[in-house]
Ligand SMILES: Nc1ncnc2c1ncn2[C@@H]1O[C@H](COP(=O)(O)OP(=O)(O)OP(=O)(O)O)[C@@H](O)[C@H]1O
């Protein structure tokens with residue numbers, strides 16, 4: 491079983507505009523779609539479609555549209571009522587493909603709520619192969635709360651994955667190797683934040699076949715105690731580094747539709763391959779197949795297994 495934790499979930503509301511967005515004017519909406527949002531929720535949705543047991547833990551009132559949406563999607567979920575509301579993140583979508591995002595910070599979780607969330611994760615981790623800590627933090631916890639959670643989860647024996655950015659990522663990195671997770675999934679810009687590289691350059695070099703700079707940056711994190719570093723590079727693919735070596739992957743050919751949530755699907759692809767005992771190269775293969783599968787689908791749609799083509803991804807051992 492894989493536990494996902496979405497610390498700062500949201501209702502993702504997409505509004506399709508009739509006309510180009512007019513700042514300061516009246517904008518009319520043609521259609522409105524609501525869906526359950528948050529990185530851990532996306533990972534659990536992809537795992538559910540692949541028939542891999544997963545439970546999505548999230549701070550939320552027990553009766554809330556996000557809970558109803560997860561139930562409807564068939565995703566096993568555990569709303570923890572430590573907050574009275576869930577934020578709504580708005581995407582304004584124009585016909586030419588331009589999207590404008592308006593994100594709420596999320597509702598504050600107090601110290602008692604943080605303890606309840608931690609204890610719930612520790613309880614569930616007893617039966618879990620992996621616990622994935624995903625996304626931004628809500629207002630309330632200190633930036634290094636994910637590092638605290640890694641420490642609390644470590645004795646359970648479950649492996650721990652973290653996919654976050656900005657201050658929570660930096661704060662976790664500042665606590666390596668003591669609070670090192672088993673897996674980090676930075677994108678190029680997150681990896682650059684941690685290692686002083688340039689994110690654009692990492693992606694550009696990889697797109698030209700030179701994965702060296704990304705492998706070096708990923709290995710620096712392995713040297714600081716992280717077991718697996720899965721560095722995703724957008725259209726250029728991904729790199730996996732661990733103590734046994736490094737591998738590179740170029741995605742299967744796809745027509746990109748929406749990259750939103752691609753990284754969440756990459757993480758799901760890695761985890762579903764890892765829990766069935768695949769070797770690192772095949773875990774990476776499934777990570778890029780799932781990321782690219784998600785990219786070929788609209789909005790935040792996550793792929794079903796038959797919407798991924800792992801055998802069309804090019805995976806190679808990095809030998810230098
Ligand atoms: N334009 C693209 N074409 C093909 N595959 C893509 C493209 N963009 C992303 N992908 C796939 O998705 C994976 C993850 O993409 P990316 O590195 O952009 O994740 P991310 O920035 O973490 O995304 P998220 O928005 O979910 O946080 C890539 O490794 C690749 O497999």
Ligand SMILES: [Mg+2]
Pocket residue numbers: 653677753754
């Ligand atoms: Mg990401």
